[in-house]
Amino acid sequence: MLLIEKTLSIRKSKNMNKDKIALVFETLKKRDPEPVTELNYKSTFQLLIAVILSAQATDKSVNSATSKLFKVAGTPEKLYNLGEKKLKTYIKTIGLYNAKAKNVIKTCKILMEEYNRRIPQDRDSLQKLPGVGRKTANVVLNNAFGQPTIGVDTHVYRVSNRLGLATGKNVNQVEEKLIKNVPEKYKLHAHHWLIILGRYTCLARKPMCFKCPVVSYCSYKQKVLEHD
Secondary structure, X not given: OOOOOOOOOOOOOOOOOHHHHHHHHHHHHHHOOOOOOOOOOOOHHHHXXXXXXXXXXXXXXXXXXXXHHHHHOOOHHHHHHHOHHHHHHHXXXXXXXXXXXXXXXXXXXXXXXXXXXXOOOOHHHHHXXXXXXXXXXXXXXXXXXXXXXXXXXXXXXHHHHHHOOOOXXXXXXXXXXXXXXXXXXXXXXXXXXXXXXXXXXXXXXXXXXXXXXXXXXXXXXXXXXXXX
């Protein structure tokens, strides 16, 4: 999951009303009723580590690294015993791997010493783990524990602003508005639907409006046409 663009220079659309927002998510739901993360994992612990590694990296690159890593170190004990130096050899193709290796080893130590190897199920505790920010915590809470949290990455930020689902100058503003604006029955999967839309259709530089399932609700499309 790539980090938010540094400039945050995304053209915003006008705020969408509640009826249109409901129609957007109903449309996305019909296309993909039960979306899941594209990160590969076999336990909540592995999900946590994968999400930590995914900062400023693609899910594809993380999956490539963890497919080998988790075979030899898929638990807190094994990953901690692997050590920082050895861990780096598995994740060196991922951005910021030096810092991530340190954070992962520290997190494993904390999980063993303070949480009996279990992953905390609340945001505050998760964010105390090295390498875990609010977005990472939200992703874990959503995917592992079924909580209706919304992790705002670069895709969610961009799509939310463009469509007018939740306009904001930073990720916190967008998350706050999404929680307020998204109908309750769609909140559990909202994060995934917006990521998928941003990753494969509503691209940063050249959004593919011609294949967008919710283009009929989007006023940003007209802005794109005006600048072509």
